[in-house]
Amino acid sequence: MSGDLETAVQISAVGGILDGDLVVPPHAAGVVLFAHGSGSSRHSPRNRMVAERLHKAGYATLLMDLLTSEEDQIDSRTRKFRFDIPRLASRLTGAIGWLSDHAETARMPLALFGASTGAAAALVAAAEVPDHVQLVISRGGRPDLAGDALERVGTPTLLIVGARDLEVLDLNNAAAARLSGPVDMAVVPGATHLFEEPGALDRVVELALDGLRAHMAVSPNPAVDMRAEP
Numbered sequence: 733m734s735g736d737l738e739t740a741v742q743i744s745a746v747g748g749i750l751d752g753d754l755v756v757p758p759h760a761a762g763v764v765l766f767a768h769g770s771g772s773s774r775h776s777p778r779n780r781m782v783a784e785r786l787h788k789a790g791y792a793t794l795l796m797d798l799l800t801s802e803e804d805q806i807d808s809r810t811r812k813f814r815f816d817i818p819r820l821a822s823r824l825t826g827a828i829g830w831l832s833d834h835a836e837t838a839r840m841p842l843a844l845f846g847a848s849t850g851a852a853a854a855l856v857a858a859a860e861v862p863d864h865v866q867l868v869i870s871r872g873g874r875p876d877l878a879g880d881a882l883e884r885v886g887t888p889t890l891l892i893v894g895a896r897d898l899e900v901l902d903l904n905n906a907a908a909a910r911l912s913g914p915v916d917m918a919v920v921p922g923a924t925h926l927f928e929e930p931g932a933l934d935r936v937v938e939l940a941l942d943g944l945r946a947h948m949a950v951s952p953n954p955a956v957d958m959r960a961e962p
Contacts, residue, residue: 745826752796762841762948763792769848785937798823821856841948843867852877859884867947875907886913890943894923
């Protein structure tokens with residue numbers, strides 16, 4: 733991450749206080765809220781690599797934990813919460829509200845970047861607060877886990893999948909057919925689920941930046957109150 737610009741923040745959301753890392757480059761063109769995958773955290777090395785590249789391109793980022801520290805300890809033993817998509821989505825909507833109130837990001841257009849189960853949570857959040865989300869990007873995501881919310885997602889969506897991640901590719905194709913808004917499917921040649929192959933994550937960044945430049949021109953509707961429940 734851009735250490736000199738990074739600020740540790742705490743976000744009040746339904747069920748507790750969540751830790752996050754916010755980076756706002758000078759003259760940022762928008763803000764990208766990351767939703768990590770199952771069993772991961774805001775320290776995900778892949779998401780942080782993508783975030784660093786977005787900073788260099790002039791975008792702010794917020795990487796946050798979707799579980800409280802107590803929930804994370806329970807989940808590490810039982811996996812109780814990592815597939816609780818409604819819980820994760822509610823945390824994202826709380827963070828969207830926080831960003832809309834935060835002085836540095838209040839007037840910025842917003843995109844959601846979800847990986848694995850985080851992609852499903854991002855799509856549910858976009859369905860709940862469409863006026864605040866200009867784009868959803870899914871990297872190796874499980875959009876199928878968004879369930880009935882898929883038909884309510886009118887937000888433009890970019891689904892990025894590895895060509896060798898065959899099961900997830902099938903799930904993404906099925907989910908894409910259910911989304912109401914514009915959908916782009918990008919298949920990265922030679923990539924598996926974690927995009928660990930040489931150049932695979934670089935291609936993810938290129939695709940994400942293309943999507944951001946295409947969809948981040950319009951500011952979100954400031955009239956919608958997104959503040960979390962106390």
